[in-house]
Amino acid sequence: MQIAIQGVGVVGGFGTGVAEMRKALLSGSSNRSIIQLSNCGDPLEIPAFRTDTSRLTEFVPLKALRRIDNFSKLGLLGAYLALEDAGVLAEGKQERLGVVIASGYGASGITFSFLDSFINDGDICASPTYFANSVHNSAAAYISIMLGATGPSSTVSQFHQSVPSALQTARLWLSEGRVDRVLFGAVEELSELIGYAWCRQRGTTDSREISPLLTGTESAVPGEGAAFLLLSRKEESQKGYCFLDQVITGRHLKPGFIASPQDLLVLGADGRREKGADYAVLAENATVACFTSLYGSMPISPAFDLAIAALMLKEGKTFASPFSGICDFPATVAAGGKALESQRVSCLSLSDDDGFGLVTLSKG
Amino acid sequence: MNTKEKLKQILIADLNLEELAPEDINDNAPLFGEGLGLDSLDAVELVVIIQKHFGIEIKDMEEGRDAFKSVEALAAYIDRRLAAA
Numbered sequence: 001m002q003i004a005i006q007g008v009g010v011v012g013g014f015g016t017g018v019a020e021m022r023k024a025l026l027s028g029s030s031n032r033s034i035i036q037l038s039n040c041g042d043p044l045e046i047p048a049f050r051t052d053t054s055r056l057t058e059f060v061p062l063k064a065l066r067r068i069d070n071f072s073k074l075g076l077l078g079a080y081l082a083l084e085d086a087g088v089l090a091e092g093k094q095e096r097l098g099v100v101i102a103s104g105y106g107a108s109g110i111t112f113s114f115l116d117s118f119i120n121d122g123d124i125c126a127s128p129t130y131f132a133n134s135v136h137n138s139a140a141a142y143i144s145i146m147l148g149a150t151g152p153s154s155t156v157s158q159f160h161q162s163v164p165s166a167l168q169t170a171r172l173w174l175s176e177g178r179v180d181r182v183l184f185g186a187v188e189e190l191s192e193l194i195g196y197a198w199c200r201q202r203g204t205t206d207s208r209e210i211s212p213l214l215t216g217t218e219s220a221v222p223g224e225g226a227a228f229l230l231l232s233r234k235e236e237s238q239k240g241y242c243f244l245d246q247v248i249t250g251r252h253l254k255p256g257f258i259a260s261p262q263d264l265l266v267l268g269a270d271g272r273r274e275k276g277a278d279y280a281v282l283a284e285n286a287t288v289a290c291f292t293s294l295y296g297s298m299p300i301s302p303a304f305d306l307a308i309a310a311l312m313l314k315e316g317k318t319f320a321s322p323f324s325g326i327c328d329f330p331a332t333v334a335a336g337g338k339a340l341e342s343q344r345v346s347c348l349s350l351s352d353d354d355g356f357g358l359v360t361l362s363k364g
Numbered sequence: 365m366n367t368k369e370k371l372k373q374i375l376i377a378d379l380n381l382e383e384l385a386p387e388d389i390n391d392n393a394p395l396f397g398e399g400l401g402l403d404s405l406d407a408v409e410l411v412v413i414i415q416k417h418f419g420i421e422i423k424d425m426e427e428g429r430d431a432f433k434s435v436e437a438l439a440a441y442i443d444r445r446l447a448a449a
Binding site: 126 | 379380381382383405409415416421
């Protein structure tokens with residue numbers, strides 16, 4: 001069954017909303033900043049793509065947000081932006097709407113604040129508000145409650161394959177007829193803890209540029225954000241972006257897997273040295289694009305690739321990959337501003353355990 | 365800083381009342397419903413906040429009900445308990 005993408009809601013290092021994402025795609029630049037970590041012993045600084053959720057107050061009164069943690073705010077903003085983009089926000093209560101969220105780390109900031117309060121102040125003084133926000137499905141629940149969505153509400157976490165897994169859930173709900181629409185979202189926050197873990201694993205890097213298509217080179221920069229898609233069955237869709245043709249997940253993908261070599265392949269390569277060569281082997285001789293330099297490295301990166309692929313299909317043209325001049329494997333990097341020759345765009349993401357996710361979008 | 369002022373600062377910080385400044389909180393306004401607009405989850409959070417910041421454990425809910433009427437009542441309750449300790 002084909003699924004239609006009716007609306008896109010994004011917030012990331014590039015800004016808030018499709019218009020700001022498009023602007024970053026055209027300029028090839030994003031807002032990378034330096035974050036300071038206070039819990040690594042010595043003060044540490046790392047480059048990162050942070051997000052600003054201040055536009056959320058356009059949709060939700062500030063007072064109603066006071067108990068909501070940063071992770072859920074990211075999710076809420078992405079959700080409202082997707083509904084606004086689809087033109088259905090004015091409909092009011094979103095009955096028969098399902099909500100499924102993908103996240104690699106979940107609400108790590110508030111979860112560890114809760115554990116800290118537990119450890120530092122004792123179990124009797126552990127914050128009930130922190131606890132409520134640390135529950136795995138809290139962001140999806142906030143979204144469902146605030147939108148009046150009465151369909152299923154769920155959160156999927158499968159680290160780097162969280163996005164394709166959650167998309168499969170969304171497809172299932174729609175094909176079963178359980179809902180008329182699904183708000184699919186991917187959320188990741190760069191909490192103090194994740195920043196600390198990043199430092200421990202990858203060191204405190206300098207202000208280098210991300211070179212995702214240069215294999216064997218470590219250039220990853222952490223990011224955070226949310227990318228949401230409003231999905232519906234094709235036959236019930238109105239004018240939207242494009243269609244979701246297939247979602248494939250598995251392990252040990254072999255070279256030559258690409259069903260249609262003429263399709264544009266968006267790579268989830270994000271500058272992590274250990275995966276660069278794998279992307280190069282799989283994408284050898286394909287026409288590729290890569291946009292991680294605009295939003296950074298995070299488990300839910302493929303959702304941003306999907307948002308960009310949907311925009312390309314809607315507009316019928318390509319966007320240039322930032323730093324596309326640096327590519328050390330035999331692939332053709334799609335030029336920007338050209339007419340999109342293929343009818344389909346596939347997004348490939350690889351995980352550390354040899355897993356893969358391949359999501360294909362088409363003009364329909 | 366007296367207990368009332370300290371309490372107002374703690375309430376704003378720990379209950380994320382971002383839109384308020386300490387001087388915006390009326391000493392005698394109800395904490396719940398009209399007034400500061402707190403709710404039942406805030407009541408649970410308040411019990412934790414009082415123990416965490418002042419070392420006072422509120423076990424008797426009837427006692428807590430009176431103390432939670434306003435900032436004035438809560439500050440007086442805290443001062444009484446600290447003096448008796």
